[in-house]
Amino acid sequence: MSNIPLLYNGPTSPFGRKCKVAALVLEIEHEEEKINIYKSRFLDEFNPLRQVPTLIVGNMTITDSDNICLYFDSISKRKSIYPNERYWECMTMISISNGIMENAVSRYIETSAIPEDEQRAKSIERYEKKILRSIQWIENKFDEFVSDHLTIDQISVACALDYTSLRLNSNWGENNPKLKTWLERLTENNFMKSTLPGESFKYE
Numbered sequence: 001m002s003n004i005p006l007l008y009n010g011p012t013s014p015f016g017r018k019c020k021v022a023a024l025v026l027e028i029e030h031e032e033e034k035i036n037i038y039k040s041r042f043l044d045e046f047n048p049l050r051q052v053p054t055l056i057v058g059n060m061t062i063t064d065s066d067n068i069c070l071y072f073d074s075i076s077k078r079k080s081i082y083p084n085e086r087y088w089e090c091m092t093m094i095s096i097s098n099g100i101m102e103n104a105v106s107r108y109i110e111t112s113a114i115p116e117d118e119q120r121a122k123s124i125e126r127y128e129k130k131i132l133r134s135i136q137w138i139e140n141k142f143d144e145f146v147s148d149h150l151t152i153d154q155i156s157v158a159c160a161l162d163y164t165s166l167r168l169n170s171n172w173g174e175n176n177p178k179l180k181t182w183l184e185r186l187t188e189n190n191f192m193k194s195t196l197p198g199e200s201f202k203y204e
């Protein structure tokens, strides 16, 4: 069995994008397969939650984007993307970014997969509030976590913001000008451009 990591990813998954960007930044040789998660029963053997991203390395499976990013960092010869001097702040920023992604995914499912008259307006409002409040929180911490050395919290925030633009809208930029300008600049890099979300599969 090949020891080149195989990343099962989705075309729009922000969690998968975070791993793919981390792999590119850390110069990890890997293969990537974009799958339709709703039609990928084969994945259950590796990940009973049937979720992307899932990483296969030889006989080993690594699930969850945070574990996959940590694994890539552990085998990379490049400088670590986990900053020693503000490790816990970084981990917290990753969790908040994950929360934005989770709420955006839940909102998307509620608004795209459920008939309009059965959608729960209150839930949609809660998802949106959590997303926008988190983005504002990150904007307020901008000067603490953005530096020239690209770290995993920055990668996570960037993926969460782009996913918000994809699934909700990009109005968040109006109240969060530092993040907006930063993301525009970051997106000039190939690791961001080459991982922009593609066409989503229908939720089923």
Ligand SMILES: N[C@@H](CCC(=O)N[C@@H](CS)C(=O)NCC(=O)O)C(=O)O
Pocket: 010, 012, 013, 014, 015, 016, 037, 049, 050, 051, 052, 053, 063, 064, 065, 066, 105
């Ligand atoms: N905590 C997981 C979340 C992954 C996740 O929610 N993936 C979504 C795609 S964005 C998925 O596979 N959804 C299919 C499902 O849960 O049925 C991670 O960080 O990897």
